[in-house]
Amino acid sequence: MRRIISVLLENEAGALSRVVGLFAQRSYNIESLTVAPTDDATLSRLTLTTLASDKQVEQITKQLNKLIEVVKLVDLTDGEHIERELMLIKLKATGAQRAEIKRTADIFRGQIVDVTNATYTIQLTGTTEKLDAFLRSMADATVMEVVRSGVSGLSRGEKILAL
Amino acid sequence: MLSGGDILIRSLQEEDVDYVFGYPGGAVLHIYDALFRQDKMKHVLVRHEQAATHMADGYARSTGRPGVVLVTSGPGATNAVTGIATAYMDSIPMVVISGQVQSHLIGTDSFQETDMIGISRPIVKHSFLVKKAEDIPMTIKKAFYIATTGRPGPVVVDIPKDITNPTDLVEYSYPAEVAIRSYSPASKGHSGQIKKAISMLLSAERPMIYAGGGVIQGNGSELLATLSRKLGFPVTNTLMGLGAFPATDPQFLGMLGMHGTYEANMAMHHCDLILAIGARFDDRVTNTVSKFCPHAKIIHIDIDPATISKNVEVDVPIVGPVVNVLSEMNELLDVSWVDRSSDQEKLLAEWWSQIEGWRKQDCLKVERDDGDTDIKPQEAVQAVYRVTNGTSYVTTDVGQHQMFAALYYPFDEPRKWINSGGLGTMGFGLPAAMGVQMAFPDEVVTCITGEGSIQMNIQELSTCSQYGLPVKIINLNNRSLGMVKQWQDMQYEGRHSHSYMDSLPDFVALVESYGHVGFKIDRLDELEDVLAEVYSEKLKDKLVFVDIQTDPEVHVYPMHVAPNGAMRDMWLKKGVRT
Numbered sequence: 001m002r003r004i005i006s007v008l009l010e011n012e013a014g015a016l017s018r019v020v021g022l023f024a025q026r027s028y029n030i031e032s033l034t035v036a037p038t039d040d041a042t043l044s045r046l047t048l049t050t051l052a053s054d055k056q057v058e059q060i061t062k063q064l065n066k067l068i069e070v071v072k073l074v075d076l077t078d079g080e081h082i083e084r085e086l087m088l089i090k091l092k093a094t095g096a097q098r099a100e101i102k103r104t105a106d107i108f109r110g111q112i113v114d115v116t117n118a119t120y121t122i123q124l125t126g127t128t129e130k131l132d133a134f135l136r137s138m139a140d141a142t143v144m145e146v147v148r149s150g151v152s153g154l155s156r157g158e159k160i161l162a163l
Numbered sequence: 164m165l166s167g168g169d170i171l172i173r174s175l176q177e178e179d180v181d182y183v184f185g186y187p188g189g190a191v192l193h194i195y196d197a198l199f200r201q202d203k204m205k206h207v208l209v210r211h212e213q214a215a216t217h218m219a220d221g222y223a224r225s226t227g228r229p230g231v232v233l234v235t236s237g238p239g240a241t242n243a244v245t246g247i248a249t250a251y252m253d254s255i256p257m258v259v260i261s262g263q264v265q266s267h268l269i270g271t272d273s274f275q276e277t278d279m280i281g282i283s284r285p286i287v288k289h290s291f292l293v294k295k296a297e298d299i300p301m302t303i304k305k306a307f308y309i310a311t312t313g314r315p316g317p318v319v320v321d322i323p324k325d326i327t328n329p330t331d332l333v334e335y336s337y338p339a340e341v342a343i344r345s346y347s348p349a350s351k352g353h354s355g356q357i358k359k360a361i362s363m364l365l366s367a368e369r370p371m372i373y374a375g376g377g378v379i380q381g382n383g384s385e386l387l388a389t390l391s392r393k394l395g396f397p398v399t400n401t402l403m404g405l406g407a408f409p410a411t412d413p414q415f416l417g418m419l420g421m422h423g424t425y426e427a428n429m430a431m432h433h434c435d436l437i438l439a440i441g442a443r444f445d446d447r448v449t450n451t452v453s454k455f456c457p458h459a460k461i462i463h464i465d466i467d468p469a470t471i472s473k474n475v476e477v478d479v480p481i482v483g484p485v486v487n488v489l490s491e492m493n494e495l496l497d498v499s500w501v502d503r504s505s506d507q508e509k510l511l512a513e514w515w516s517q518i519e520g521w522r523k524q525d526c527l528k529v530e531r532d533d534g535d536t537d538i539k540p541q542e543a544v545q546a547v548y549r550v551t552n553g554t555s556y557v558t559t560d561v562g563q564h565q566m567f568a569a570l571y572y573p574f575d576e577p578r579k580w581i582n583s584g585g586l587g588t589m590g591f592g593l594p595a596a597m598g599v600q601m602a603f604p605d606e607v608v609t610c611i612t613g614e615g616s617i618q619m620n621i622q623e624l625s626t627c628s629q630y631g632l633p634v635k636i637i638n639l640n641n642r643s644l645g646m647v648k649q650w651q652d653m654q655y656e657g658r659h660s661h662s663y664m665d666s667l668p669d670f671v672a673l674v675e676s677y678g679h680v681g682f683k684i685d686r687l688d689e690l691e692d693v694l695a696e697v698y699s700e701k702l703k704d705k706l707v708f709v710d711i712q713t714d715p716e717v718h719v720y721p722m723h724v725a726p727n728g729a730m731r732d733m734w735l736k737k738g739v740r741t
Contacts, residue, residue, distance in 0.1 A: 010345060013292070014280060014290075014292065017281070017284065018284060021284050021285060025285045055472075058472070059469065059473060062468050062469035062471075063469050065468070065469075066467070066469055068288075068289040068309060068343065068345060068346050069345060070345060071344060071345040072345075163344070
């Protein structure tokens with residue numbers, strides 16, 4: 001099952017490599033990974049998605065917690081949560097296709113953020129499924145380049161992950 | 164104002180370090196100079212950095228205090244890796260200080276540069292790359308704190324050469340306390356869980372206490388003895404846990420697992436409650452996990468929450484230090500004794516009578532055909548036990564001799580049995596014995612080894628000469644890599660692919676060249692007399708190497724049937740299984 005694990009990590013050199021190394025070492029899987037400093041500059045927030053059974057995810061969270069630089073973590077998929085991913089997609093857009101691509105992007109609430117006479121670059125935010133669906137809807141277009149940020153997220157309601 | 168090199172040495176002194184095991188080199192020259200200019204700590208110069216880590220490890224296992232290693236960058240650091248991994252697998256507190264090239268050279272593939280933090284990452288509890296001299300005291304404080312608390316383990320501190328430069332002086336003060344916001348090991352077991360465990364213990368019909376190395380590391384042996392005797396339950400120890408419960412106690416069933424005793428493995432398989440303490444249900448214990456102890460509920464006490472339900476699902480986890488949890492259990496047991504189920508005494512008696520039946524199997528009996536005069540390795544270990552009155556520290560390497568030592572030298576005290584259980588490191592035994600001897604100069608320290616393993620760190624005989632370490636080395640010499648050969652006999656139709664050791668040295672001549680004493684024993688009738696001389700007052704201060712020619716055809720039994728076997732499925736001797 002797909003899990004989203006969100007980790008507060010000491011913002012120190014080498015901390016990220018311990019997290020990534022742990023996954024490699026114990027043959028856990030990482031589907032996506034995103035990390036950046038938080039409003040507290042001493043902390044980074046790392047979000048990763050993994051495909052794991054309940055038993056595996058229990059081990060993953062325990063082993064992550066053992067890393068000295070991991071301050072706190074939460075499995076967002078344990079409860080209600082909000083998840084978002086950012087995608088930038090560059091496509092060939094010429095002739096009649098230009099209007100068609102624009103219409104579809106509007107439907108998905110994407111924004112065209114860069115235009116040339118032959119290409120569009122579209123920015124799209126949403127869940128992983130939504131981004132996948134947009135890519136499927138562009139099957140007839142010539143996709144030149146796709147970049148995705150990986151999933152970020154937090155819990156709904158008053159539950160927070162903080163010191 | 165002090166230089167980084169002096170600050171490091173002062174910081175180690177603050178941590179009451181008495182021995183540093185190491186080897187100098189370019190990146191640590193400033194540190195070695197600072198070491199030269201002090202006389203509080205002693206430095207032990209090894210002949211290979213792997214041995215430095217194993218010496219520190221032996222020192223740590225026997226004393227309970229962290230071992231300290233100092234190596235240079237590049238090959239010095241990589242040579243230490245096997246020893247760090249050994250300590251990591253067995254949760255041994257150790258601080259390894261590795262030199263690093265100068266800060267401005269890091270990342271340029273400079274001479275003797277290696278990414279020690281990266282290389283050691285999967286085999287350390289934590290590691291630090293020190294960026295400036297002012298950070299050394301707090302880093303050392305944290306390193307010792309992390310290495311010795313919670314589930315202990317090795318910590319690497321990598322120090323670039325420029326940080327220790329004697330001409331750059333900075334303010335020095337050593338922190339009195341340390342707090343790490345992201346690290347707080349459990350200090351106390353959950354009282355509710357402990358209560359639940361007690362009520363299960365008091366209503367168990369066929370209980371087993373399964374205690375591992377965590378009991379020794381956590382200094383819980385006496386509390387375990389109190390608990391076990393109060394309950395009257397049978398006790399088994401893991402390979403790492405030998406000595407956690409007195410082996411000559413009638414309640415002790417011997418070691419469990421792949422080469423565990425018949426009675427310990429049978430009792431585990433048939434029990435209805437397991438009290439696991441500081442043990443980790445590893446694959447050398449459980450045999451096939453899905454068939455592990457099918458009737459048992461499991462209580463698991465461990466300091467490391469990640470150990471709980473990692474391999475085997477447990478019913479009542481208790482995360483906490485063994486001393487705290489066992490004290491609380493002992494106290495609670497006294498007041499809860501009235502709740503003991505009325506028929507437990509009778510059921511326990513029946514359980515014990517079943518166990519006594521298994522004991523009658525006499526699974527450790529040494530087999531000998533008529534006319535066979537070969538020395539059996541088991542007999543050699545038994546003779547060492549008799550001659551040393553069972554009081555020697557014993558280190559081993561890895562292989563058949565390790566299992567014979569574990570099975571035929573019963574340990575009544577913790578910290579006397581020292582072996583590489585988790586990583587299974589050949590070459591561990593001699594340097595580990597040297598570390599023990601350093602810590603306990605007046606005690607008898609024996610290294611039981613084989614002719615394969617001993618050659619993996621035999622260069623340390625030279626270090627023994629330098630420091631006058633009177634280790635007694637018992638070399639069970641069967642002219643083959645015994646455990647490999649045993650598996651080849653059992654699983655590869657006797658095709659002994661590269662498990663022979665030909666061109667062996669004359670060990671007696673070899674050790675004599677280092678100034679030590681050597682004996683060769685090839686007759687059973689001289690075994691006891693020669694060993695008596697080895698351990699005599701006359702040779703008390705000498706390293707003695709005893710090369711015992713043993714029967715190369717002997718296998719270690721009992722042995723779990725694999726694959727797909729349960730705890731009760733064992734080979735009892737060649738061709739005979741349960």
